[in-house]
Amino acid sequence: MTQPAVRLEHVTKRFAGHTAVNDLNLEVYPGGIFGLLGPNGAGKSTSIRMMMNILTPDEGTITLFGVPGTGRELAHRVGYLPEERGLYKKMKVLDHLIFFGEIRNLSRADARKRATAWLERLGLNDWTMRKVEDLSKGMQQKVQFIGALIHEPELVILDEPFSGLDPVNAQVMKDVVVEIARSGRTVLFSTHQMEQAEKMCDRVAIIARGEKVLDGLLSEIKASSGKRNVALAFHRDAANAHPVLADRKLVVRVDDYGASAEAELAPGAASDDLLRALVASGAGISRFEVVEPSLQSIFIARVGAEAARPLAMEDAHA
Amino acid sequence: MRKVFAVIRREFVERVRTRAFVISTILGPVFMGVLIFLPALLAGRSTTARNIIVVDAATGEFGNRVVAALSDTRFGNKGGAQPRFHIERIVALDRAKAVTDSLTTLIGRSRGPQGGPDGFLVLTDSALATGQIDYFGSNVGSIADMSALEGTLRPVVQTERLMREHVDTSVVRRATAKIDLNTSKVTEGKLTGESGTSSFILAYVMTFILYISLLLYGIQVMSSVLEEKTSRIMEILSSSLTPFELMLGKVIGVGSVGLFQLSIWAGASLYLTANLVPILKVFGQSPDSAANISIPAISPALLAVFLGFFLLGFFLYAALYAAVGSMCSTQQDTQQAQQPVMIGIVSGFLCMFPVLNDPNGPLARTLSLIPFVAPFVTPLRYSIAPLPPSQLLLSIASTLAGVIIIVWIASRIYRVGILAYGKRPTIKELWGWIRTA
Numbered sequence: 001m002t003q004p005a006v007r008l009e010h011v012t013k014r015f016a017g018h019t020a021v022n023d024l025n026l027e028v029y030p031g032g033i034f035g036l037l038g039p040n041g042a043g044k045s046t047s048i049r050m051m052m053n054i055l056t057p058d059e060g061t062i063t064l065f066g067v068p069g070t071g072r073e074l075a076h077r078v079g080y081l082p083e084e085r086g087l088y089k090k091m092k093v094l095d096h097l098i099f100f101g102e103i104r105n106l107s108r109a110d111a112r113k114r115a116t117a118w119l120e121r122l123g124l125n126d127w128t129m130r131k132v133e134d135l136s137k138g139m140q141q142k143v144q145f146i147g148a149l150i151h152e153p154e155l156v157i158l159d160e161p162f163s164g165l166d167p168v169n170a171q172v173m174k175d176v177v178v179e180i181a182r183s184g185r186t187v188l189f190s191t192h193q194m195e196q197a198e199k200m201c202d203r204v205a206i207i208a209r210g211e212k213v214l215d216g217l218l219s220e221i222k223a224s225s226g227k228r229n230v231a232l233a234f235h236r237d238a239a240n241a242h243p244v245l246a247d248r249k250l251v252v253r254v255d256d257y258g259a260s261a262e263a264e265l266a267p268g269a270a271s272d273d274l275l276r277a278l279v280a281s282g283a284g285i286s287r288f289e290v291v292e293p294s295l296q297s298i299f300i301a302r303v304g305a306e307a308a309r310p311l312a313m314e315d316a317h318a
Numbered sequence: 319m320r321k322v323f324a325v326i327r328r329e330f331v332e333r334v335r336t337r338a339f340v341i342s343t344i345l346g347p348v349f350m351g352v353l354i355f356l357p358a359l360l361a362g363r364s365t366t367a368r369n370i371i372v373v374d375a376a377t378g379e380f381g382n383r384v385v386a387a388l389s390d391t392r393f394g395n396k397g398g399a400q401p402r403f404h405i406e407r408i409v410a411l412d413r414a415k416a417v418t419d420s421l422t423t424l425i426g427r428s429r430g431p432q433g434g435p436d437g438f439l440v441l442t443d444s445a446l447a448t449g450q451i452d453y454f455g456s457n458v459g460s461i462a463d464m465s466a467l468e469g470t471l472r473p474v475v476q477t478e479r480l481m482r483e484h485v486d487t488s489v490v491r492r493a494t495a496k497i498d499l500n501t502s503k504v505t506e507g508k509l510t511g512e513s514g515t516s517s518f519i520l521a522y523v524m525t526f527i528l529y530i531s532l533l534l535y536g537i538q539v540m541s542s543v544l545e546e547k548t549s550r551i552m553e554i555l556s557s558s559l560t561p562f563e564l565m566l567g568k569v570i571g572v573g574s575v576g577l578f579q580l581s582i583w584a585g586a587s588l589y590l591t592a593n594l595v596p597i598l599k600v601f602g603q604s605p606d607s608a609a610n611i612s613i614p615a616i617s618p619a620l621l622a623v624f625l626g627f628f629l630l631g632f633f634l635y636a637a638l639y640a641a642v643g644s645m646c647s648t649q650q651d652t653q654q655a656q657q658p659v660m661i662g663i664v665s666g667f668l669c670m671f672p673v674l675n676d677p678n679g680p681l682a683r684t685l686s687l688i689p690f691v692a693p694f695v696t697p698l699r700y701s702i703a704p705l706p707p708s709q710l711l712l713s714i715a716s717t718l719a720g721v722i723i724i725v726w727i728a729s730r731i732y733r734v735g736i737l738a739y740g741k742r743p744t745i746k747e748l749w750g751w752i753r754t755a
Contacts, residue, residue, distance in 0.1 A: 049553075054553060054557050072558060072559070078557075080557050084553065086549035086550035086551035086554070087549065088328075088545075088549070089549070099324055100554070103321045103554075103558040103559060107320075147554065
């Protein structure tokens with residue numbers, strides 16, 4: 001078995017008053033895209049900062065590539081995009097990227113060549129000699145992104161890489177991330193956007209309140225969740241369906257989006273029964289499909305049952 | 319090492335490119351040039367001769383001698399320069415009161431081709447006896463005019479008094495011959511060729527440059543650390559470099575900007591002094607006025623001592639400023655937090671005055687062992703008085719030891735501070751930062 005690119009063993013980090021990460025075990029194997037998921041304040045950034053040796057764990061050990069050495073000593077093999085983005089505002093874009101390359105042990109000439117190639121690829125070649133402060137926010141984020149990747153690291157750690165990006169830029173970044181993974185390198189990114197993670201990740205770990213809730217291959221997680229979900233969409237009179245969806249003999253949990261919903265079938269209930277009941281209710285159904293549970297529904301089921309919005313049973317029966 | 323060098327290069331290049339650097343580099347020599355040339359320009363400046371009437375109510379040759387002496391007074395102390403006074407003599411004898419009354423109405427009013435009288439001097443026998451000589455004029459506020467008058471009158475009055483006591487003229491001449499003190503500095507039994515004035519100016523300029531540079535570049539180190547913190551670029555930096563490498567790179571980078579600027583200034587002042595006479599011509603001054611400019615000559619040994627202590631002082635204070643920048647989260651925070659550091663620099667500068675008075679006294683000897691002020695005190699002592707090599711070495715050793723300890727402490731604070739946001743730490747918390755492994 002190959003050595004994991006990142007291995008956390010019994011890692012605990014406490015800050016004044018609270019425990020940010022508690023006895024966390026995590027293994028990220030080389031290749032593919034690993035999603036570190038969790039609600040805000042779950043300890044995602046703290047874990048990543050410890051991987052990068054910006055913070056040191058109070059307990060436990062962190063190993064990168066299975067070799068001894070801190071994240072800082074291995075900085076030339078790791079690309080890191082912090083959650084809070086920062087650049088030197090007065091520096092020229094190209095100079096800035098060369099600097100980022102140099103502090104990752106690239107030679108100056110090499111750094112210049114790669115920076116130029118990257119800027120071209122992401123459509124920033126007209127901006128190379130401009131100051132960072134002249135760039136739009138989206139462009140600055142691209143520069144940040146290049147900065148994390150310029151030394152062609154074998155492990156790329158991205159903390160919330162897609163937050164605050166417009167759809168066009170998000171698409172560009174996603175393409176880059178997918179390509180890195182396809183070239184056999186490892187990507188670890190954190191997010192609280194489940195849709196994004198669901199589309200991109202092979203493996204995920206969900207953490208909440210500093211503790212791991214589950215991890216593994218996304219497909220296995222979905223298969224083993226043992227749930228049968230039905231995706232629903234309504235084109236009229238969605239309210240008529242509410243009493244049906246609130247019937248606990250048919251449906252255990254509903255994730256209701258108004259015009260659409262994801263319902264988890266109750267044990268013993270057949271999907272036909274639900275369909276029959278819904279048709280009888282008079283709601284206009286435009287979609288009825290038995291699906292694998294979405295990551296979102298698994299996430300909410302495991303992390304924040306209280307965060308989901310179940311229809312109140314009492315109201316429904318009344 | 320490549321990483322540290324990248325940080326040094328970034329600090330240097332980005333700073334030297336700024337408009338602020340270019341402006342301060344140009345304005346520095348201009349400011350210094352003004353400091354050096356201004357006395358010369360001012361001395362040559364008021365070349366308008368004063369019209370002075372001598373009201374001669376004294377007996378004998380006293381009045382004539384005064385007129386002759388005043389007419390001989392020149393601007394500057396070289397022959398051939400412009401006369402300082404245009405003198406007219408009115409013999410008043412017993413009518414002195416009436417003459418002065420009517421002259422008073424003329425002062426500063428009538429406008430002839432040479433202008434009206436600026437003032438009048440009243441010479442009487444009693445004035446000669448008491449030494450209380452009256453001058454009435456519109457220019458009594460001019461210190462230069464009054465001291466020239468007084469300086470000219472004093473020997474004439476002394477001569478006149480001696481003559482009236484029937485002392486032989488030749489004896490009088492010899493007795494009242496002018497005295498000039500020619501100062502020459504001796505260091506370790508050798509003549510240095512520096513005069514007292516120029517070595518004082520040199521010491522002053524050096525101390526001042528050190529003071530300004532430490533403040534200026536120290537604050538630059540501080541605000542650049544703060545910028546990296548607030549822009550969160552620190553996360554990327556500290557995931558690639560150790561805090562000590564970061565701090566070292568920053569301090570060396572900013573320090574080399576300082577040295578670069580200093581060497582530009584040194585080059586410029588060498589050029590100025592080498593081409594003093596042509597430059598004065600540009601300003602429309604005669605080459606003679608170069609004599610009013612004291613050019614500090616700096617020996618290589620003094621330069622080495624100065625640069626050595628400049629570097630020691632810079633490392634000490636820049637490291638402290640870096641630590642201050644790292645423990646703050648906003649610009650406002652730094653205002654307060656930097657005060658202890660600033661007090662160190664200011665007190666170093668203020669040490670100049672007691673040390674100038676007694677360069678080898680016990681106070682000066684003690685001060686040159688304290689790392690916070692030694693970078694100011696020791697080069698100063700070295701420049702104005704012979705400094706025993708043992709004391710120089712002791713001062714270097716204790717300052718170096720101090721710098722190492724301070725840099726170590728500062729890097730401990732820096733290490734924790736760069737990633738700590740929010741409230742500024744208390745002294746107790748700082749102590750905790752220093753102690754944590």
